[in-house]
Amino acid sequence: MDIDTDDLLEAIEEITTATTDEEPTTPEAETEEEELEDETNPPPLRAAQRLALHTADAHPTGHFPHTVEDIHLTALQGHGYARLDDDGDAWVITQKGSRRALSEDRLPLVILPATARLDLSEYPAEWIEDGEPVHADELYTVDSPEDDAEPAPARLRTISNFDNLYVQAEELVANPNEEIRFLSLVHGLVAPDDRLMPYVVAPNDVLISRESLHAQAHQDQLTGRQVTVLGSEAVHQMIATIWPDAVHVFAGADH
Structure with missing residues (x-):
């Protein structure tokens, strides 16, 4: 079969032109395509x-x-x-x-104020005698001993109601020890299972700074959580310096 040389040259020219007109694929373009595909189907x-x-x-x-x-x-x-x-x-x-x-959805975190005691007599006597650390969820929710001879001061009576606040926090989360923190002005953010010695807060005590609290929250991997604050407006304002979008759902008295 005879092949027309002119036709053959014309066909070769068309193929060459079409190939030349195609956009060259750069490594950067390939990377962008891979990233787009990866974000469409993100890895687990x-x-x-x-x-x-x-x-x-x-x-x-x-x-x-x-x-x-x-x-x-x-x-x-x-x-x-x-x-x-x-x-x-x-x-x-x-x-x-x-x-x-x-x-990704953020994990929840409920923060509530820790109860501050001004005297060790506000704790059960056996705790002081044993000299052993106590779980924070007990330390901060236990009723203060009351003298039968005279009514306990109003500040101490409010501590006995603090257990209700902790129960409310437990109802908001699936794993209390991972998703609840007590805000202590001495120890910072305390998990329910953390063990602490009974302590008192004296007027001249050096309290935790916002900077130290922020650093602690970062190292404990809490800063990226979706936070709910149970406590007074003062507690919420302190928490909002670290979690600006924290939800404030309870306005009570600080203890």
Whole structure:
């Protein structure tokens, strides 16, 4: 069969022109396509990894706390959600990680004020005699002993009602020890299962600063939580310096 040389040359020219007109695929374009596909079908994350993302995203400079395990940081790095900073000695969240954090529901956290005692006699006598630490959920909710000869002061009687506030907090969460914190002006944020020695608050005691409270909340991976505050307006105002969107659902007296 005879082949027309002119036709063959024309066909080759058309193929060459079509190929030349196509946009070249750059590594950057391929990366963007991969990221878009990844965000459309995001990889599954463990609960600890989601919590770490929320915590880093809430930090002013995007740093992960030192309490995040290396295995989770490595996994987040593999997904493009975390990287080492320029000095190579701290982990920070990436823009992609921030977008993933925003797409995930935040874990709940209920914060309520800790009861402050001015004298050790306000605790059960056996606690003082034993000299052993006590679980915080008992320390902050136990009724104060009352003298039968005269009524207890009003401030002490309010402590006996504090147990109702803790019950209300328990009703809001699934895991009290993970999702409830007492706000102590001495110890900061205290979990119900934390063990503390009975203590008193004296007028000249150095109380925890907002800066220290914020640092503690970051290391405990609490700053990325959705917070509900049970307490007075004063408690809410202190909490709002760390969690500006905290929900205030109870306005009572501070104890």
